[in-house]
Amino acid sequence: MTLKPFFPPGLIEDLTRAALAEDLGRAGDLTSQAVVPAEARARAVIAAREPGVVAGLALAREAFRQIDPEIGFESALADGGGVAPGGAIAFIEGPARGVLAAERVALNFLGRLCGVASLTARYAGRIAHTKAKVCDTRKTTPLLRALEKYAVRCGGGANHRFGLDDAILIKDNHIAVAGGVGPALRAAKAYAGHLTKIEIEVESLEQLEQALEIGVDAILLDNMPIATMRQAVEMIDKRAVVEASGGVTLETIAPIAETGVDLISVGALTHSARALDIGLDMAV
Structure with missing residues (x-):
């Protein structure tokens, strides 16, 4: 390689x-x-x-x-x-x-x-039969992020954001403070430059429906049951990049990948x- x-x-x-x-x-x-x-x-x-x-x-x-x-x-x-x-x-x-x-x-x-x-490499090997890629998170050792993310690449994984300035990722706490998925996403779209990607985290199909109505580059399915995740992938229907996250392990990554998501973020790659x-x- x-x-x-x-x-x-x-x-x-x-x-x-x-x-x-x-x-x-x-x-x-x-x-x-x-x-x-x-x-x-x-x-x-x-x-x-x-x-x-x-x-x-x-x-x-x-x-x-x-x-x-x-x-x-x-x-x-x-x-x-x-x-x-x-x-x-x-x-x-x-x-x-x-x-x-x-x-x-x-x-x-x-x-x-x-x-x-x-x-x-162990995580990537578990999902080699699918289109999904395993990616890292910002849960890295302070000051060693670039090195650890490089190591993820060496193991066959992909990189998520390197820092807060890479892209807009609206998570549950942002949504709570902003007053909901709609207000948060509209504010982000009004703020972002034409080259800035926007991703939003959703925890339910109702939140997903709101995000799809407004439009977004990527959607993060957080801690969803496999059956719900499969429904979410069908709802998105390739209108956005689909990422899954939330306590992913070597035992659970394959079923998650088989739902059709594009990316699976795993904090354990670097923090554990x-x-x-x-x-x-x-x-x-």
């Missing part, structure tokens, strides 16, 4: 620099300075302890580069590729102190992003993904 990174310029460098500063503190890696000779060199392999999908190689590479540009980093796989237990992800070679100093930051980024990609078990093994 070939993926084009969409990180904002400088994000990888800045996040890696901040992570290294957090780990190294004021005095650096005291253990390596005390125990490892300055002239020592090392070879190492980053390998998976369990099956998964790779994501985040650029951050791991950057961690070693920032510690010591002499450290070589050779990827064994590309982001989006699958890895088996024991499978090599990357090979490292260079000054031993530098390899050890960068190890934890590199593995933290890799483990987190591989975990997101791997969980996404377990880090993939990845380690660095040294061969001095």
